[in-house]
Amino acid sequence: MNKYLIQISYTSEAWAAMLKEPQNRLEKVKTAVQNLKGQILEGYFALDDCTLIVIFEFPDNETAAAASMAFLSGGAIKDLKLTPLISPEDAMKAMAKGASIGYKPVTAK
Numbered sequence: 001m002n003k004y005l006i007q008i009s010y011t012s013e014a015w016a017a018m019l020k021e022p023q024n025r026l027e028k029v030k031t032a033v034q035n036l037k038g039q040i041l042e043g044y045f046a047l048d049d050c051t052l053i054v055i056f057e058f059p060d061n062e063t064a065a066a067a068s069m070a071f072l073s074g075g076a077i078k079d080l081k082l083t084p085l086i087s088p089e090d091a092m093k094a095m096a097k098g099a100s101i102g103y104k105p106v107t108a109k
Helices: 012-020 025-035 061-073 088-099
Strands: 002-010 039-045 052-058 077-085
Touching: 002 012, 002 061, 025 039, 025 052, 025 061, 052 061, 061 077
Parallel strands: none
Antiparallel strands: 002 052, 002 077, 039 052
């Protein structure tokens, strides 16, 4: 399973609805995530531009994108950022692979 960071910003209308009827949105989307063979690993509310930060596991990028599209389709979210996450071990493998491809950057003279 692959891990993804999803950062969500709610609309003012969504905030008004949640103030009127407080709810844990992670519990509300749990079944939808499970229907995609995914799971919620961690989630936090934040008091900045990004109001909900969640780490999910999904089988692949297509599934993560499908979840993001579904979340956005409801109209309560004004912004969503989907970021694939890789482990430090996989990042080191990528660094080694990147170092071996023979890329030569442009240099100033």
